Amino acid sequence: MTSRSSATTARPSSGGRAVARTQTLLPGSNGIGTVRRTVLPGGLRIVTETLPSVRSATFGIWANVGSRDETPALNGATHYLEHLLFKGTAKRTALDISSAIDAVGGEMNAFTAKEYTCYYARVLDTDLPLAIDVVCDMLTGSLIAPEDVDAERGVILEEIAMTEDDPGDCVHDLFAHTMLGDTPLGRPVLGTVDTINALNRGQIARFYKKHYDPTHLVVAAAGNVDHTTVVRQVRRAFEKAGALTRTDAVPLAPRQGSRTLRTAGKVELLNRRTEQAHVVLGMPGLARTDDRRWALGVLNAALGGGMSSRLFQEVREKRGLAYSVYSYTSGFADCGLFGVYAGCRPSQVHDVLKLCRDELDRVAAHGLADDEIARAIGQLSGSTVLGLEDTGALMNRIGKSELCWGEQMSVDDMLARIAEVTPDDVREVAGELLTHRPSLSVIGPLKDKQADRLHEAVS
Template structure:
């Protein structure tokens, strides 16, 4: 199942990309919009996510209930997500029901009514979502981490918005955001699974006739800064995030950072897991990550530990960070590359993953990135590239976020000094 994606561009600028998987009886279809939290004005932070919710709350032809009933009547699944850079609306259905899924998605993205009563109900739902996130430290800490990495910028604001911005969000702000951002040239329609490209593209051309031109496409550049956030809570665990500036998703550095993360804290054989959990028992959960954006990125690690162990944890973590560039071995490099390649290939067996990858690649690069090119890029990662990446990443300013009982957590300055002095 390694067919090449096919692309058709409509006159209104909408790009249609498909990844046929011959023999499959299911298909995934969705629209990816280049409009996430990073393009929101501060006073309407959360509008992209609010719009995502409202798209399912009724159109000129369907009520919210009818939308749910139609897709579930054929055993399908309909969902959406909002990230800092994109918003996606997608469905998974039996291949024969692909026209229905396409019709529903086209309807909610062109004909939503934003009924005032539905809007007020959904406002309450989102406020509950924000409250639930606040009550879950290992969720909210990522928002705080993003804020200190990109202070005073849309990239640093929470995807959900805040209680104040959501409570005060006017209906017109949601409608205007859609009018300005949801246009053909800023959207990609993707499908993967049991489908024929030409038939799908022809149907899509009929369904997406009402897309207007984009009124606004600016995307303020993200500038990584670093800093700290601390919130003392009476809880069992200290939730800790430490991060640095990483690469964007352009070029070979994206793959190098991914392999470095797999090696450093990507599994049970990784350095962080073995050194900090297995050998010392200082944490239950610890892992590293590489988050990439169009023009910036972060490389970091998360750890959950007890109040009494955090004082021992920090020196061990900083020692591991500082030693990484000079102690890489060919065995662990090979293992990390194998992990990365296996993860890629396993994801290729899912129609949802294929359509999601295709949508994000089209928005990021303007074209699909083939499986062969991705495997080639992973094979090109070597000792020298990983060493250079580790030195570059860990030389940048520290971003630190911590929530929990923090009496034993060293100061930001002391932790930064440890990173410089090792």
Template sequence: MNTEYLMGEGSSAQRSVLPNGIRVITETMPALESETVGIWVDSGSRDEAQPAAGSTHFLEHMLFKGTPTRSARQIAEAFDRTGGDSNAVTSKEYTCYYSRCLVDDVPMITELLWDMVLRSKLDESEFERERGVIVEELAMAADDPVDVLYEAFDALVYRDHPLGRPVGATREQIRALEHSTLLDHYSHDYVGPRLVFAAAGGASHDEVVSLVDRATRQLPEVGPDSGRQLRPHRAVPEFAGGVETIRKDTEQQGIIFGVPGLPEGHPDRFVLTVLFALLGGGMSSRLFQTIREERGLAYTVHSIAGRYTDSGQFGIYAGTSPGSAQQVVDLVIDEFALVASEVPGEAEIADIVAQVAGATILGLESSAARMNRLAHAELSRIPLESPHDLLQQVRNVTPEHVTKLAARLFSGPHALATVGPSTSLVLPG
């Protein structure tokens, strides 16, 4: 078994690869009595073939429905008994099953998670019952104008690319999904080299590795390069501009204006973080002050960003009255254009850098945040940086860096998605 330190010799983050190809990544936080653990699958909705649309999210539901030794109720009771937080999430590039618990409960939770992930029964009658649950979940999302807006924006900018599809697919696709397709997905994706176990908290690396090894010995040994060979080819998307309008009888008009962003691991990602905060990252941000405080046009206005292994998006979300919507769009674009053409003042960027630096360190006091960053770095195949290095990267950002990046992003395609009563919004110019 190969073990290495991830942030230099003697660091608190370590990585081991078991003979079955499972990667175990931990960060020890000695003062904590708790631990956040998660099994991450290197597979998301963008990896689905069209006939299998929705199978990644459907499978996430099914793994809570029982194993040969545990019923669905027993799984739920075991999680609840710890008093912590347990759940699962499906994204466009990965699936995760996680739990936060006391260090004393880590052995039980680790065995429980692996029992679910490796020995799920995937019973066909449960599959049919859960089909109805997922259709209702999608119906609930369809009633939420914010969910509809974000899905409309992705569909607009990624068009026919898999990143443009909803993670959970459509209700029609779920109704058509076959049980055999789900089984094929499970057997192909839930294999050693595509599985990562990430943990952060009071437990030691050796203890966690031993627990994972004991729980996964049923898997066959694999070669060291199998993980890279097993991920399917992912076609790189192109960001498309334009306007997508969905009419919905709501009190507010939801708006997303966006431009191409940066992929995970891009060298300018820290500059983007500062730009994010400058335009819409808090109460003192330019757009919050301009749109909410000075003009009273919106309750909520903030930056958004999506990062994938090979692409990204950056933009602004706002909710406003239909009659003010075009004015808000114009103000967003004017402010973005200003940052792209005029270098901000040193004092303004210094304040933003201090804000981002503080948020970075405060965020790392959470075991869940540390577990997430361990897994994201592993799945994205980018180096894990120490808190000191993260701070230094943020503090190295200058006003000129911000304007240069803003100009580059703003020069790309512009996209506008909107949901609400108004159907007349346009992109200026």
């Protein structure tokens, strides 16, 4: 990714306070879309994108911690902690937290992924100071009270049960396990019933202290915001909590690694009494920092990214074998996954898998036609822009970019990278990835003979 940064500017200290460092990463146009970044002396990063034409603002805090940072015994701790940060601080009860945002018509939520966690609130621009105060208080002052740990355990167990009741969702967790095994990336973000029941308050509190240091955090705000004002309000909130005492601290660098996936031909079947069989056929993909990800994005769009894609046309339109069929990519710091999902009647599983495998082999051998690539580039470009039409999406983009890449890319630069993808680029990445022997994950009511035949799909 690329950033166009102005020279670093130092804001004069007042009253002996250490100096914050501020940069303009993307200049925008006439003040619209300007992205600025400030690093506070305690190592806390603050990025903002200014859109004066809107009346809303989204404020979020990203933590560089996800389920891949957990030991087997701590599986699910990151997500458990996400829940607990909403349960109360020294200043606010759980009801105070929720009612403060509800009272101004705002939205507040959080999500946990394998490599990061995000807490955010979307409010009217005039209510941004309130959102900043509430979210910062949650992140710096959570009590993690023993009674809350016990009460929330039941909520998380219900969330696990809800996910397991949705095989179309659960099959993706199974696919991660099929490809990555019993590793931090291969385990479910929610944890398991056993690990959640075993976690105690001490373990979660230590996890909180270790991973929610300001050097591990990125604050992001987008909408009708003023960067200097946001920095001042965030700094005040963190200093009141005593969270910026290490004046020489530096931000944690983005994750790095060189993990190579060698899983091939593995089959995992979870036999359940469902109306449909849910399948994911896939192979290793690309890390999120790989420059070939743009070509992979075009390949994914053409192969299974929309109604005109090959998989949708072959499996659903021409043969009516599935309602939902698509391909997708997942990129991590050091590896990635590429998968094809389909939900179909159990009796049609082998026909669907054969069609998907044949299409993957065909594209690996012959690439895509020029018109398919042109259509995929247009689809990817349009969806990229349309997906950034609200302040929440903009906050996600700048926050994740800072945390995962350590730099920002303008929308124009992103569109240029997509437009630069050539048929040879797509052919090269297809030839490298799709020639891997795939692995397979299936959830459904398959009979023994059907289950035995699943290995044919990956042979």
